[in-house]
Amino acid sequence: MVEAGTNCQPRKSGEGIFCCNKPAVRRGGCVLHAPKLTLQEKQGLTREERRAEDAFEEEFRSALACFIEERLLRGTSAFGPVRFAAVPWKEAPFKHAMEGRWEFAGCAFDQGLDLSSRAFGPRLFRHTLFRGLTSFNLSNLRDLTFSGARFDGPVNFEGAQFFGFMNFGGAVFNGDVNFRWAKIHGHVWFRGDPPDHCFSGACDFYRLEILPDGKLSFEHVNLGKASFPYVDLERPVFLDVSWHKPSGGIIRRGASLWDEFRPRGAMDADDDRGVIAESYRQLVLTYERRRDYETAESFHIGEMEAKRKAHGSSGLRGRSKRVFNIYSAYRLLSNYGTGIWQAFTVLLVLAAFSALSLFAGFRAANSSEVIRYVPAFRLPPTSVFGDFWRAMLFTLSTATLQRDRPYEPVGDWSHFLGSVAILAIAGQAALVLLAIRRRFRR
Numbered sequence: 001m002v003e004a005g006t007n008c009q010p011r012k013s014g015e016g017i018f019c020c021n022k023p024a025v026r027r028g029g030c031v032l033h034a035p036k037l038t039l040q041e042k043q044g045l046t047r048e049e050r051r052a053e054d055a056f057e058e059e060f061r062s063a064l065a066c067f068i069e070e071r072l073l074r075g076t077s078a079f080g081p082v083r084f085a086a087v088p089w090k091e092a093p094f095k096h097a098m099e100g101r102w103e104f105a106g107c108a109f110d111q112g113l114d115l116s117s118r119a120f121g122p123r124l125f126r127h128t129l130f131r132g133l134t135s136f137n138l139s140n141l142r143d144l145t146f147s148g149a150r151f152d153g154p155v156n157f158e159g160a161q162f163f164g165f166m167n168f169g170g171a172v173f174n175g176d177v178n179f180r181w182a183k184i185h186g187h188v189w190f191r192g193d194p195p196d197h198c199f200s201g202a203c204d205f206y207r208l209e210i211l212p213d214g215k216l217s218f219e220h221v222n223l224g225k226a227s228f229p230y231v232d233l234e235r236p237v238f239l240d241v242s243w244h245k246p247s248g249g250i251i252r253r254g255a256s257l258w259d260e261f262r263p264r265g266a267m268d269a270d271d272d273r274g275v276i277a278e279s280y281r282q283l284v285l286t287y288e289r290r291r292d293y294e295t296a297e298s299f300h301i302g303e304m305e306a307k308r309k310a311h312g313s314s315g316l317r318g319r320s321k322r323v324f325n326i327y328s329a330y331r332l333l334s335n336y337g338t339g340i341w342q343a344f345t346v347l348l349v350l351a352a353f354s355a356l357s358l359f360a361g362f363r364a365a366n367s368s369e370v371i372r373y374v375p376a377f378r379l380p381p382t383s384v385f386g387d388f389w390r391a392m393l394f395t396l397s398t399a400t401l402q403r404d405r406p407y408e409p410v411g412d413w414s415h416f417l418g419s420v421a422i423l424a425i426a427g428q429a430a431l432v433l434l435a436i437r438r439r440f441r442r
């Protein structure tokens, strides 16, 4: 079946333009270079079309076998921009291509690639297009180059071990990525090229281990949906990465871990809040070491938030514990010691509470006239303002422990309020100072 009078169209990729003069048989390409359908795309076909497509793929596999055998005889080993259908890579002659050092730069795997449970590499997957499921799980991988590669389907590196230099510079992952239980012995390098920042879907690094000689780098990478439970986050190098930015909430949050916000699954343990707090603590150390105190600060807030959320359980008592705990109080008073203006506002509110002493009663030091309101008071508003001002002065003079006070307490309640004001205002003033100190500690 030949498409009338046309030749295989030139293929353009990051590797350059490839021309082939064989006759085109399908979608503007010869049997090797015509795009193959993904398994998903094949489901949309009628039974007739599907049968024709299956026959075409069978034709592709025999053409590929000839291609490999011919090149083995000539001693060359590159595929060029071949569009692969599913291939039984463990059978001859295909396995010779996998076991030898054949390069896959510029080609495309339209129906997934399964290289699980084997030792593999070094190999070039530069500008390679991966469609469908790509599996490298439980494999020992060495010196693989994925620069400029694009993964349109899910990618599985679960339990893989990385040796040598694993180059993901400019690679784009459009599907979900799984690096669970992987081990890094060499250097794994992710670099995002704008406008793509490497990961656009979720990436799961659960229990990823970086061995003492291993190194993991993220440069210009989007980690907004990256999950790192039980990963030592003091080890990776984070350069200009973007973290999850939660929206909504009364107190605005900065860079945060996706783990804190992602929907909980069946795999998640109940006590993972403690693990998230630990991850945040490691990130605080990592960013403080780099003197990026602003980001370290938002991870500090994240650590405190994870601890606050770990409080309480179901039931009335558990729920009230979730709301009323020391972390909630710390958050309200000063946003965990980071909010200067928040702490200052609370301080003003506390001072304004001195209006209560209007009801408890006090008097000017040089006068015997007691200012005291009874709940059913009837007074002109100007006088209320004046008295409120006096009440503020009274509270502040008590709270700042001045010896010569312009106003004196009158009666038990007045003394009591004065003492509470000392504790509350002095304590809150300390929080304001601590927040300022935190901001300017370097």
Ligand SMILES: [Zn+2]
Pocket: 008, 009, 020, 021, 022, 029, 030, 031, 032, 033, 034
């Ligand atoms: Zn061709």
